[in-house]
Amino acid sequence: MRGTLLDPKTGRPQSDPPGLADVPGKGVVMNYLSPEVDGERMLHRAPDHVKANLAKASQDSAFNPRGSMQAWSETLYVTLADGAVVTAAAEATFVPIFTLPANYLYPGRLMKWTVMGRLSSAITTPGTFTLRLAYSATGLGAVVVCSSGAFAPSTSAAATNLTFMSTWWAITRSNGTAGAMMGWGKTEWTDYNEASLAALTGNMGMDMSPQSAPATVAVDTTVARALNPTYQPSLGTASMTCHAAILEALT
Secondary structure: OOOOOEOOOOOOEOOOOOEEEEEOOOEEEEEOOOHHHHHHHHHHHOOHHHHHHHHHHHHOHHHOOOOOOOOOOEEEEEOOOOOOOEOOOOOEOOOOOOEEOOOOOOOOOEEEEEEEEEEEEOOOOOOOEEEEEEEEOOOOOOEEEEEOOOEOOOOOOOEEEEEEEEEEEEEEEEOOOOEEEEEEEEEEOOOOOOOOHHHHHHHHHHHEEOOOOOOEEEEOOOOOEEEEEEEEEOOOOOEEEEEEEEEEEOO
């Protein structure tokens, strides 16, 4: 091991002050070794995963030590009861509104909604329905972060209490009074208009939201706003019920 140059009068290092060392059999004693030696000793005692991370940092510039966002995933909201049955031919929030506080969103914050429930439609006149992720004071689509196409259920058989799941993601690109957000969604269910191959493939293509050309929307992150999924049928012959909804902050 390397040592340091000792002062001939005091016997102590000329530059570096003494530190503490855990010496086997003697406990914590004054340590006059160089910082390099001290670091080597501590590294030798470190867990294997710490050694592996330090080795990676020294070899790969992509993993060099750097500042962290100190971010973690957090579940903000979970429903404990069914939502109200939505039947009117108008946009509605089918999960209780959860309002984000002012300045909660920052660049890189990724939000996720997961919604599970049931859908029903009438035979011959099922109409269509559209799902959206809205950012507004009321939970409705004042600012539409993301929207599905107009799903068309089957016209040859009624759908009764079919299970569906809808997942939405929204990432804040920039914050402030003129912030920017981008959203995506994915809906899974089993009732499509099968009148023709074109109708079937067109409806299945709307599983992803938006169906094409995702884009940012302008948002004001300095005020309290709800980020909420909404449902809008074209006719009053359909119904939707939310059984469970989970809102997460992924970053």
